[in-house]
Amino acid sequence: MTEQQPQRFERGTDGPKVIVAGLDGSDSSMRAAAYAAGLARRQNAMLALVYVQPVMTAGAALGVPVGDTTGEVAEDLVSEIRAATERFSDAWDLRWEFHTFRGDPYNGLVTAADELKADAVVVGASESAGHRFIGSVAVRLVKAGRWPVTVVP
Secondary structure (H helix, E strand, C coil): CCCCCCCCCCCCCCCCCEEEEECCCCHHHHHHHHHHHHHHHHHHHHEEEEEEEECCCCCHHHHCCCHHHHHHHHHHHHHHHHHHHHCCCCCCCCCCCEEEEEHHHHHHHHHHHHHCCCCCCEEEECCCCCCHCCCCCCHHHHHCCCCCCCEEE
């Protein structure tokens, strides 16, 4: 009799099972989420929409409370996503979840992709000119080389 090996996680078999899309409320992140939703629908994958709440911002350093603000951003994003999925629920079926992580965008997305066992990561192109010097989140994710990364303009 052959002994059964325990099931283990295997990345990239039979198409993606989980697609992570980073959201921050910017136009490019919303386009990335829409693109990722199309991929997830066509691949019958779970779409994990991830908002990374900043831990420390310039406002927090000056004594301005940001916890409530970032929580409000997350709530607004969930409301927008729910409204969009309800509008299209008759046209197509999509499994999705919304997650919030804390930290800087890069480390938050890495943590999310690892914990959710992502097969792919989709992010919007950076809208900041400063990223030409320090590197955008998308470039850093690509350089990490741990998942296929799609950057949506």
